Amino acid sequence: MQLSAITINQTPLDWENNLNRIKSAIAECPSSDFILFPEMSLTAYGCEDVFLSPHLRERSQELLLELLPHSKNQIIAIGLPLEVKSKLYNAVAIIANEKIIGFYCKKHLANDGLHYEKRWFEPWPDRHVEKIHIAGQMVPVGDCVFQVNNFRFAFEICQDAWEETRFDSHLSELQLDLILNPSASHFALGKQNLRRQLIIDGAKNFDCHYLYANLNGNEAGRVIYDGAVFYSDPNKLIYESERLHLDDFRTHKFNIAVSAKEKYTSSPCIVHFSHDFQEVKSDQVSNFPASKQLEAHEEFLLAETLGLYDYMRKSWSKGFILSLSGGVDSATCATLVYHMCERLIVELSLEQTKAKLFYIPGTDSVKNAQDLCKLLLSCVYQASANSGPVTETAAEELAKSIGAEYHFFNIEPVLEIYRGLSQNALGRELAWESDDLAMQNIQARGRAPGVWMMANLKGALLLTTSNRSEAAVGYATMDGDTCGGLSPLAGIGKVFLREYLREIEINELCGLSKLPALSYVNAQEPTAELRPPGEEQKDEEDLMPYEVLDQIQKLAIRDRLSPKEIFCELRKNYTDKDCLAYLQRFFTLWSRNQWKRERYAPAFHLDDESLDPKTWCRFPILSGGFKLELQEIEKEYL
Template sequence: MKIALVQTNPVIGAFERNLRQVQAWLEKAHLAGCDLAVFPELTLCGYPPQDLLERSTFLEAHDRALQELLGFCGEMACVVGVPVLRHGPGKPLYNSALLIDGGRVVFRARKQLLPTYDVFDESRYFEPGEPALAFPFRGQRLGLSVCEDIWSEPLRYPLNPVTELVAAGRPDVLINISASPYYHGKLEERARVFRDLCRSQGLPLLYVNQVGGQDSLLFDGHSLAMDREGRVCRVAAGFAEDMLVIDTDHWQEGAPVPPPTDTIDQVFAGLVMGTRDYLHKIGFKQAVLGLSGGIDSAVTAVIGCAALGADNVLCVAMPSPYTSQASVDDARNLAGNLGCGFELLPIHRTMEAYRETLAPLFAGLADDVTEQNIQARIRGNLLMALSNKFGHLLLSTGNKSELAVGYCTLYGDMSGGLAVLADVPKVMVYELARWINRDREVIPEHILTRPPTAELKPDQCDQDDLPPYEILDPILEAYLEENLSVDGIVARGFDRAVVCDVIRRIKRNEYKRKQAPLGLKVTSKAFGYGRRYPIVQGFVEE
């Protein structure tokens, strides 16, 4: 039997679009001689639909699309992910996989493990399903499951759906439909979990994953076929729609292929896809950003041009009296290398207008961070004016390290519709820049070698106010992603006073992050709805 593994890029709730997409792939699978096409979790509505699942009109529109799909399938069988209404006590829906053959549903599997951690909140909407059984289909016994059901961990869940499925009647192959978000480190984690599963059960696995950007989440695809020894036989493209055709009589033959690995180019591809999908799915074609001559805005500009095309990106340098000529030159040279639009808007006179207006109230008071923030807010206002006038989405350029400790200005450099690097630590920003320059100098070398600076006062450097990023970033990772205590972080060799100061800054700036633009998630714990901490709190860690 030939099976097509099809990773699609849906738009949440765009049922007509998503249906036509599925139908087009079904036709391609049919032309390839496939008997069965397998699509990702919640195929027609997209994942995660969140509280749209609470709207009856949403579910009715979904069912109309499903009925149209049933009428379209004909002799071509498919597996699709759907929300299914249920009755009785508990939640009103099952997260299900349907096997459709001959225009009717011949088998269904319901998701048993409903993740409720990080960005997941499935128990808010779904009721756990009953144990699944293997299903005979065209000479094969299929063990069908949905996403988390093959990620069972004893410390997180009291049951293992795959073990129960195999015990009830051994299948020939496991098939899992998924919407598994990406983060740096997820690819190798996924390969390890799947390898252990195949080896422990002695069964091959066909895995289909959603692809595309959905708000802050990035779905990487990388659908794959793995043999009973846990070797990858075939793997689909990352961060792009794709179809793998697997022949169950021959798919375990030949040399295994290397599984996808967590390299910096995967992060870049994810950020490009996420930027492109976010803008295009909400109706924007062009972007604007401030180009300071620093590393963050440089990398953001490269990603924006890769995502949208250089002709659709406008970079704006806005020098103040504290901006060096080198910064302006670096910004202009970068824009020239990229071939994108470039404009120069000096803010000297605007700063003077602010000073004059505020002089009666500020009389006798020394300059401080207020005057620095005014510069950032002038730039934010100018960029938003360009965004409004020309219909460009403003890309903010701050990184995760700055956002964590509040080294950013509300309504200034935090202004924007999408924060491309909001989950990228500063050290990784430099890794991205070096990868971008791997073949030729796209980002001027001076940007990579100069000390990071906001240039909001004379001779300013980031490390006047912050620990070196080589120290700050590991502390942030330990605290934010690993949930280590102060003692646990200090045990890794960091100064206690520095650790306590960093944690104090993280907590003090929670209010800023709640007002920050949406950012693209590339680490295991990003700021946003996957990290839920109160702004007002009195808990002190020392």
């Protein structure tokens, strides 16, 4: 028989295009007996509270019925929300030979981190099956196992496979030949290793073949899916796909020979139907190449470029505007846009890229990645009296090397106006000795109006460049360097970004160009360049070493350790005095700046250390700021 696993890039509420992508994917699999689509692929997974709308449930059922004529001589599994007795379930429909055969409903709901499934769905009870009336027929729904002729298959939907009790289910007793896993498993750095082991363990413990298909792309703004496909038999993993592709969908086909097991156990959960399996001529392990194991920097590059591409086209933005300071963060944003352009032309072809970006004027004249980058990325270096030639040169050389449009704005006259207004209002001169923070912040805020205006005039998306390390301690000026519609780096730390830029300066990652012009950026120590040049302002002098900051943030927020527990970890490498100073600085700034994190532009979710208060890490805006805990450390150790 032939199995096909589809990875697909869908968009919430984009009904017509979602359906057309599904139909196109089915059309590419005329010889497939089984076609597996990912979880919620009919509606998209990220519909949020629209799942609570009766309209969405009705529309998804209408679309399912539209697919029935496309299931001739095929068994198609496709995810959708399903209402049963006024309750909503995360389901997968099995359609075959132009009929609905039944529905499997998810039994274990993801309800941590990014996921709020219990807000919208009910978990289906174990070993329970009912019937509902749909399309003029009574159809089984629930914890269904399906038997076609003598071939028996079942489902695990995403979280079902992550449960520690998964092998205690009745699936272990039913002589299964195949398990299908439609997933909406979000991307995170390093997560693929966990997924791979789940598939291997599932095939081994259920003693059957196992096929897994994940969603792909930046579906709804923050969450990226990696389009992973796995196929395993009970003895070994046979295939693992490339991930994070730029296609609308990919069809992975497997020609396999399976001898159905003797079925000596029955169950009321088994749904029987018949199907004429098509003959296939030879074994074939997917029509796409298998994946190599990706390093963290490669995963980051692929996820970010996919996320940027999808965000741009799904928001109908005509490119990006970037305030390019010559530092690590804005340089990373610029290189990601350039590598996105390279990927589009390499992976989709020049002509297909032009077709995808048809709504952007000037695409017809694009001939290469640099042309595309010039069309899509406008960089602005915004100089004040405190800016220096090092950062200006770094910004200009980098923009030139990637082909981006480059502009120089002198914002000092604007700042003079604001300083004059404030001095007149206060009746005194402003001075660095007494007004340091306000004098710094006005420079960052003075850079916002010009780039916002550029974004408005071009119909482009303004990128804000703050990273997670800065977000943790509020080392960013609200309505200054935080202004923008998308914050692509707010989900990753400064240490990672510095290492990443050093690597892509000298190495080609994922077959994409290295960028030697980054040497101008990498040679610098991070600086905000907001104080007078003679002070030689450095980020790490204002804060602490970024390695320490990122370590404290990880221990405090991800691992939920107390200040004292973190102190005991830090003192393995630093003096007690320094440890306390670092902790006082971190927890004071962390607690003081939650309001800033609440206002950050949407950011991509990249790992399990996210600080996004809307999807991952909640903290009170007003708090005691760990004062007692810090006092106890000082009293005990110093």
